[in-house]
Amino acid sequence: MSFRVSVALAAALLAPAQWTNAQTQSIDTPAASLADTQFPLPPSPGTGVTFGAPTPRNPFTSIGHDLKKFFSRDTAMVIGMLAPIAGVALTWDNAGIEESQEHLDKSSFQPGNIGGSFLVQTGASVATWAVGKMSGNRKTAEVGGDLIRAQFVSQVVVQGVKFATRRERPDDSNNHSFPSGHTSSAFATASVLERHFGWKAGVPAYGFATYVGLARMSANKHHVSDIIMGAAVGIAAGRTVTMGVGGAKFDLGVAPTQGGAAVTFTKR
Numbered sequence: 001m002s003f004r005v006s007v008a009l010a011a012a013l014l015a016p017a018q019w020t021n022a023q024t025q026s027i028d029t030p031a032a033s034l035a036d037t038q039f040p041l042p043p044s045p046g047t048g049v050t051f052g053a054p055t056p057r058n059p060f061t062s063i064g065h066d067l068k069k070f071f072s073r074d075t076a077m078v079i080g081m082l083a084p085i086a087g088v089a090l091t092w093d094n095a096g097i098e099e100s101q102e103h104l105d106k107s108s109f110q111p112g113n114i115g116g117s118f119l120v121q122t123g124a125s126v127a128t129w130a131v132g133k134m135s136g137n138r139k140t141a142e143v144g145g146d147l148i149r150a151q152f153v154s155q156v157v158v159q160g161v162k163f164a165t166r167r168e169r170p171d172d173s174n175n176h177s178f179p180s181g182h183t184s185s186a187f188a189t190a191s192v193l194e195r196h197f198g199w200k201a202g203v204p205a206y207g208f209a210t211y212v213g214l215a216r217m218s219a220n221k222h223h224v225s226d227i228i229m230g231a232a233v234g235i236a237a238g239r240t241v242t243m244g245v246g247g248a249k250f251d252l253g254v255a256p257t258q259g260g261a262a263v264t265f266t267k268r
Helices: 003-014 017-021 063-070 073-103 106-115 118-135 138-165 181-197 199-218 224-241
Strands: 250-257 260-267
Touching: 063 138, 063 224, 073 199, 073 224, 106 118, 106 181, 106 199, 118 138, 118 181, 138 181, 138 224, 181 199, 181 224, 199 224
Parallel strands: none
Antiparallel strands: 250 260
């Protein structure tokens, strides 16, 4: 099977069957099923206490539930927007690698290769969650939990697509090139932070995620299309675990450029 056909199949698998029948919906207002909706009960008379209020999911026991939610209309919109761009970028992959090797200084981008790794991203997420739990800070624990969940969801999907496509890396070291796991991890973190804290946190987080993607190209580990698809999976994973969080303050877009890709932000 050719790689182009594999890309098409991977994109199709990531989009749910109900996509063609779904009503048009803004990407910033994810759909939630009735089963996911929580209805707080009224206060108990004379107590002033509200029962049934939503509580953060345990990040270590909710991965299965999150993976089911990943195949939603909101995810289909993210993947449906970025997968075609990754497909178009296939024609620029060779030129992109040549330019990245010529113009991107490896030593300047080395921190991105380290900071974007699943180990570092997940370690920081667990540390955030632990600090929140130990200090009794509910918001910090909730953010840390969502970061953990987004990391696991993104990597389960990424590794599945890597196994299905088996694309050779630019340096021929192995066949785990498509999509970029580092980029996916960094964009998953950025998506969660943007959803919780808005554009003031989202813009620098997405900026670092883009830096990670460029770092992977400078290290000769990924093509442009690998980076774009990794970003798509990471953003979708972050949105999946933050359904109902209303921190979004801008619209995000990714577009290929000559020899690379650009992340765009449109403030609303």
